[in-house]
Structure formats: structure tokens, C-alpha cells
Amino acid sequence: MIFHSKRISQIPPYVFSSINKKKAELKKKGIDVIDLGIGDPDFSTPLHIVNKLKEELDNPANMKYPSYNGIPELRIAISEFYRRQYGVELDAETEVLILIGSKEGLAHLIPAMIDPGEVVLTPDPGYGVYRTAIQLANGVPFTMPLKKELDFKPELNAIPTTVLELAKLMLLNYPGNPTAATVDIAFFQKVVQFAKKYQIPVAHDFAYNMITFDNYEAPSILQAEGAKDIAVEFGSFSKTYNMTGWRIGYVVGNRSMIKALAVVKNNTDTGQFIPIQKAAAFALASEQSFISQNNAIYKERMMKVIELLNDIGIHAHVPRGSFFIWAEVPQGFTSFEFAETLLQEVGVVVTPGTAFGEGGEGYFRISLSVSIERLVEAGERLKSYYRTLSQ
Template identity: 40%
Template sequence: MATRRSWRADKLSHLGSSIFAEVAKWKQEALQAGKQVIDLGIGSPDRGPSISIREHLSSEVLKEDNYSYPGTTGTAEFRDQCAAWMSYRFGVQVNPDTEILALMGSQDGLSHLAQAICNPGDIAIVPDPGYPIYTGSLAIAGVTPWLVPLKEEQGFLPDLNSIPEDVWERAVFILLNIPGNPAAAQADLPFFEALVDKAKKHGVLIVHDMAYSELVFDGGRSLSVLQVHGAKDVAVELHSFSKSFNMAGCRIGFLTGNPEAVASLREFKDNIDYGVFKPIQSAAAAALKEAMAGAEAGNEAASLYESRRDVLVAALAEAGWEVQKPCATMFLWAKLPPAFLQRDQPWSSRRFARELLLKTGVAVIPGDAFGSEGEGFVRIALVQEEQVLREAARRIGSFLNEFA
């Protein structure tokens, strides 16, 4: 009898999502032990989109002609509205026919772009810490990551000059996430101008993940890399409706920018899917129209998470844990309390997150899930109402008193 071969590809071990499954098991342990779990792990919005967007989606679902294959490019209505949004929000002009591609959420684009524009053996520059699919997508594509560290003392922005010239010469693309997940960061126009100059000099494609473009706090505004003159020659950008419009379950986003890169991903997707359900595309277009009409959808989301940020940071400080206020997104990127790090045997992020969950029922994500530079941090999602966040901080305070 032939030896049974494994039906699990080795590349699955490099996708980075295993920690989320591991935390889910910890949650089950905590529940079985009688803990009431407060889940601050996954960054899934706890509210839905505006009533008008839901009503629009409902009406579109009832239309007989919305059940054919939608096509991977995206409907003309959706692409035209995305182009109008880029002009309204960033002053960037893009061609809706050649420079916009509908996505099943930005993760769809992040998952598949490397396969569309790279060959096995190529390298790509990606941030550490970074969202797990950044390196996971490279593992699927057979592309080697070159990790650029994001340091707290640099505002969690990559030091472009620290990347060796030979890496720039060999890289197919560089991926950035500003504002960032898990570590929030903001960049000014000179930063993006320097990035575009580097990319043009070395023929590197810039891939800018802007999933959190509208979740910026304290009166700030995020910038698009495409605002730099000539950036479309070397840059694409991913936008999402998940966080700004609370449409995470709808799975809708778009890629825009360099037409060759957009066409490559479109060609790839032509072979693997049939596009996003038409009513969802129409609802997303309606969401952009609302925002452009002053409906404040994006600003409402930013205000919500800013308020939650302030409540949780203050409550944690009262509990004995000083955490830096993020400038954007929906997460705290929290350095472990000094008492856990300044020991003969410092606690790892994973030990801290596991013990916290089992002892208190509060679920957070250990920082090493996002790369080696994440060790010593945990990510805390602001996805509960303020009173629940205060209760989480109270429990964390009891944990610190017991173990610190």
C-alpha cells in the first residue's frame, strides 16, 4: 500500500492567521472556565452601516436583473463613484475604466496582487509588524519578503533610507499601510514624495493599503500616495468599505492607480472569481455618495473610535497601564507593562495575552502575530461600547495587580 501523502500544503504554515485560531481556542477555554469574555481581538466593527445604505441594499436585492454574474472589473456605477470619491477626498484623478478594480474587500487584493505581478523567487518589501496577509500572500506566491522594521521612535513609519540599495534594485514592490494596523502611523506629503522618488529610481511598485483612510483622530486627515505628482506611474492603492462605512461583512473594496498593475490583478481575478454581488457594489456606491454629500458617515466612524480610544486609554492608565494614544485606526498597539518586561524572564506577548484571557476573559491579540517586531506588544481592538471597555480595563487592572 502506498504511503499516505499529506493533503496540507507547507505554505499554509506561513500564512500568519494561525494565531487568531489559537486565540479562539483560548476563548473557548475561558468560557468553559466560566469567564464572561470581552472580545477585543478581531477588528470587526460592532455596528452596521447607516439605515439609508441598508435600505438601498434591500431595494437592490429585490431587483430581478441583479442576479447575473457581476464581472470582476466592477459595475460602471461602482467604478465611476470610486473615481469621484478619489477626486473629492484626495484631489486625485483616476480613469474608472482602466485605473479602478472592484475587490471583495481589500484583503482580496492584498491576497492576490503578488501572484498577479510577481514571479516565484522575486522579493517584496513589507512592514514588520504588519497585517498577516502581507507576508502570507508572498508565501502563496513564492515571493521572498524583505522586512522593514517599524519602530516606535520613528512613529511606526518605515525608514526608507535603511533599506539597502540592492534590495531596492531587486524588489518588485514595497507595501505600506498608513494609517497602520496594528501600529497606527501618519505620514506627510514629503514622506510620500520621497517614497515615490525611490520607487521611480528603482522601478519598484508602491502598494499602499488604505483600509483605515477615514479613521483618523484629533482633526487629522490621511493622505493618498496618489496625491504625489506622477505617483500613478509607480503606485497603486487599496481602499475598503469595511471600517469607514461598517460594511465589513459585505466584502467590498477597490484597487486604484497604475493601470498596468490594475490590469494584471484584473486578469488574475478573471480566472478565479466572478466579482462582487451587484447590490453590494450599488450600496457601496451609495455610501460614497452619502459621504460626499456631507452625511458624515466616515467622520461618524472616526468620532466613535476616537471616543472609545480616549475612554480606554484613560481607564487603562487608572488601572496602572500607560498606553500610547494611537493617531488613527481602531486599535491600541499597547506595549506590555514594564513590570512584565523588566524581569529575569520577561513575559512574551503570547503569554501575556493568553494569561490575561484565561484569568479575566479579556481577549487581545499578541503582537508577535504581526511579525517579530511586534514582540512586547499586544493589539487591542476598540470594538465594544464604552462601558464594556471600562469593564475590560477594570479586569486588566486586577490582572496587573496580581501578576505585575
């Protein structure tokens, strides 16, 4: 017998779980699979951060329950980082909350902000957790299409007034996943003004904040005038510091939204392990030169992939942020068909655009979190496959 709620039956399988299953099946057959699907950095966590964790593990006092809001040391380190990086002042007591990864925080924010049947404005294509969290909270997603001709930014004025009157939250994500789109502070200023007009709180997913190229610096939404009146921003140590498995993140900004999120969290978890929090605080305060070094490697990989794609006639946007490439599917394929073909025919995993919503049709996503040698190998396999088709 199968036991679950009705809402669970509405949640589609997590796309990356399905991809991993197919990948495992091919590996069992002895096929060398190159995974360009999941965005998990291949760089190691910097040694000085790992050593800090080891040091804190030797302190018996760190084995106890943590503070529900996160240890003061980490909240202060985050507030100092925002002052240093963005010129934004944060009250470490009321405007910073520690999360077990930003994914957890985003998922818990939804039920903290909406009641069943209420509307959340969400980008399409967008990170899959947005939509599933809305569904699990019995909310109603209203998709904001992200189109190439608008540089993958939502057309806010195209949202019907009737929807805006019902909306209780807006979700944004720049640098974007999957589109790798970037924005400037003027965009966030427009968002804040728009949100205030309709009294819609905004949550900005800023997971790729420090992964940028060509002198571009990703702005924080909190740099926009009056943003703290209506917005929060989610940050993560996963991508910048290569700490994906550590599960540590934060949310900053509007204290009312943070207080509501804290109520949900306080009743569902007891916070992240203290040594991990202390290592995260150390990561923010210690030397940061490895970030630009890693970004230089991502940039080299990115340009090589763009070159390889151009060689076979596939158009891709050259990103200024994130470690993803959002490429257009060749004619004759749907997004899913193209991804399935690459996996089965050449042993290369890419993520179909429709994994991120209907607006992703016609695209596929490549992650740059593998070595340049493997990226070149994947490109050569694609070239070989295309030569076979043309014969």
C-alpha cells in the same frame, strides 16, 4: 492521511482563528470573555445603505454575473470620491478595479506582481496577510522594521541596495494596522521618489482612510506627485461604512498594476454580487455625517482606554487614525505571554504584537470596536489582576 503542498506547511495558523478557539473554550466554561482582539466594527451598517441593498435585491437583472472589473456605477462613484476627497483624478475604466474586499485584492496582487523567488518589501509589524500572500506566491519577504523612534515608518535608506535591485513590490499601510501610525503627504512624496529611483511598484493599504481624529485627515499616496506612475492604493468599505461582512473593496492607481491584478482575478473569481456593488456606490454618494459621529465615539473609547492603561503603568501611543491602540507590554512578559495571561486570568482578549511579525515583540494591540462599558470593564479586570500581583 494529510494532503497539502509544501508551501501550505510553511503558513502558520491564522492567529485570530487560534484566539477564537481559545475564546470559545472559555465561554463553554461560563467565563464572560471581552474580545478586544479582532477589528470588526460594532456599529451597524447605516440604514440607508442596507435599504439600498434591499431595493437592489428586488431587481431580477441584478442576479446575473457581474462585470469582471466591477459595475461602472461603482467604479465611477470611487473615482468621484477620490476627486472630492483627495483632489485625485482617476479613469474609472482603467484606474479603478472592484475587489471582493481589499484583503482579497492584496492577496491576489502579490502573484500578479512577482515570480517565484522575487522579493517583496513588507512592513514589520504589519497585517499578516502580506507575509502569507508572499509565501503562497513563493516569493521572498524582506521586512522593513517599523520602530517607535521612527514613528513606525520604514527607514527606506537602510534597505540594502542588493535587496532593492531584487525587489518587485513594496507594501505600505497608513493609518497603520497594528501600529495605528499615521503619515503626511511629504512621507508619500519621499516614498514615490524612492520607488521610482529603484523601479519598485508600491501598494498602499488604505483600509482605515476615513477613521481619523483631532482634525487629522489621512492622505492618499496618489496625492504625491507622479504616484500613479508607480503606485496603487487599496480601499475598503469594511471599516468606514461598517460593512465587513459585505466583502467589498477596490484598488485604484497605476493602470499596469491594476491590469495585472485583473488577470489574476478574472481567472479566480467572477466579481462581487451586483446588489452589494450598487449599495457600495450608493454609500459613497449619499450622506456621510455618520462617519464623523462614529469617529467621535472611537475617540471617546480611545481616550478612556489610554487613561485606564496609564493607571496601571502601561504606555500606549495616542493614535490619530484607525481604531486600534498599540500598547507596550509590561516588563516580565513577552507579547504572547501577556496576551495569554490576560485571556486565561481575566477573560480579556488582546492581540499579541508578534501576530504581526517579529517587530511586534514588546507590544500588544487593542481594538476599540466594543462599547465603552466593555472597555471599562476590561480595564477594571486588568487593574484587579495587577493589584493581586503586587500583594
